[in-house]
Amino acid sequence: DDLSSKLLRYKYDGSFVDEYFSIDLMRDFACIDGKFICILDAYLKELRSGVWTTDSNGQYVKTLRPKNPDNIFEAIYPHYYNLHADGISYYDRYDNRLYFVTPDSAYLKYTLNLDMALPKRVKKDGDGIDLQGFFMLATCYDFANYLLLYYSSTERFYQVLFNKSDSTYKVT
Numbered sequence: 001d002d003l004s005s006k007l008l009r010y011k012y013d014g015s016f017v018d019e020y021f022s023i024d025l026m027r028d029f030a031c032i033d034g035k036f037i038c039i040l041d042a043y044l045k046e047l048r049s050g051v052w053t054t055d056s057n058g059q060y061v062k063t064l065r066p067k068n069p070d071n072i073f074e075a076i077y078p079h080y081y082n083l084h085a086d087g088i089s090y091y092d093r094y095d096n097r098l099y100f101v102t103p104d105s106a107y108l109k110y111t112l113n114l115d116m117a118l119p120k121r122v123k124k125d126g127d128g129i130d131l132q133g134f135f136m137l138a139t140c141y142d143f144a145n146y147l148l149l150y151y152s153s154t155e156r157f158y159q160v161l162f163n164k165s166d167s168t169y170k171v172t
Contacts, residue, residue: 020058
């Protein structure tokens with residue numbers, strides 16, 4: 001809850017469990033072994049950004065993947081990762097890299113050569129720029145043998161299937 005600066009936890013039946021105070025704005029997070037992996041997928045000068053962890057009380061522990069200051073455009077699509085038992089697969093859509101992130105570390109799994117057609121000038125300053133016709137990654141799924149990525153614009157929608165064994169991809 002960005003307005004109250006809290007992470008709120010509920011059961012699947014909708015009943016409230018507890019809350020954690022956090023001074024950081026985040027667009028997504030995962031809870032692994034009682035720690036939070038937090039994501040703000042844009043470099044915002046006044047805020048913590050990139051991928052970092054907090055303890056079980058929501059207090060900052062360390063930065064795992066800092067954001068590049070060249071990428072200040074904040075996309076609205078919230079799905080950047082896949083949850084695994086011991087961490088997340090996190091796709092950095094600005095740098096075309098897939099990382100595996102645990103509460104303690106992050107390592108590079110793949111560097112992709114996929115252009116998401118978002119010009120550098122838009123990444124540098126997204127305020128007031130018409131995004132019609134530009135593509136943004138909406139989701140990335142990390143399967144055992146493939147990555148499945150969804151790109152969309154106001155005009156088109158593409159799926160990209162990346163074969164991990166030979167680094168080839170197909171676009172539909």
